[in-house]
Amino acid sequence: MKLPLTGGCQCGALRYEIRAEPLSVYVCHCTECQRQSGAAFGMSLMVPRPALIYVRGTPRRWKRKADSGRSIESDMCEVCGVRPVNHPSANDKISVVKPGTLDDTSWLHPVGHIWTRSAQPWVTIADGSVIHDGHPADVSGLIEAWKKHRATMRD
Ligand SMILES: [Zn+2]
Ligand SMILES: [Zn+2]
Numbered sequence: 001m002k003l004p005l006t007g008g009c010q011c012g013a014l015r016y017e018i019r020a021e022p023l024s025v026y027v028c029h030c031t032e033c034q035r036q037s038g039a040a041f042g043m044s045l046m047v048p049r050p051a052l053i054y055v056r057g058t059p060r061r062w063k064r065k066a067d068s069g070r071s072i073e074s075d076m077c078e079v080c081g082v083r084p085v086n087h088p089s090a091n092d093k094i095s096v097v098k099p100g101t102l103d104d105t106s107w108l109h110p111v112g113h114i115w116t117r118s119a120q121p122w123v124t125i126a127d128g129s130v131i132h133d134g135h136p137a138d139v140s141g142l143i144e145a146w147k148k149h150r151a152t153m154r155d
Pocket of ligand 2: 028029030031032033043062115
């Protein structure tokens with residue numbers, strides 16, 4: 001994993017860089033992530049908000065209410081519709097990148113699972129994962145678990 005991390009939308013009109021160490025990687029099983037991904041769950045890469053810089057294109061902003069009742073703003077590519085980044089209103093210090101939009105996804109390793117109450121029944125969760133059955137009131141467990149995992153990574 002090398003900084004800056006680079007990524008973008010599916011058509012390439014939006015390109016971003018993440019210029020600081022990510023804070024956590026986890027899986028979200030909420031129904032909104034299932035709908036957005038069109039799949040069984042979404043992955044989340046928590047980053048310090050100022051570290052996320054668009055280097056090509058300007059995203060359209062789209063606001064919605066989350067399952068938690070809070071509002072979330074998303075960055076959307078106007079051309080292909082991919083939404084690579086969410087900005088939760090509950091915590092303005094972080095942004096949450098959909099890490100499948102990174103150019104290099106090889107180092108992604110989820111340390112936690114949130115909204116497990118709406119997880120698909122066939123999903124297996126690895127032993128030792130940080131688990132929240134809904135929205136985590138406190139994300140420090142996810143951040144601590146990532147720090148521990150990060151220490152085992154080569155770079
Ligand atoms: Zn696009
Ligand atoms: Zn979710």
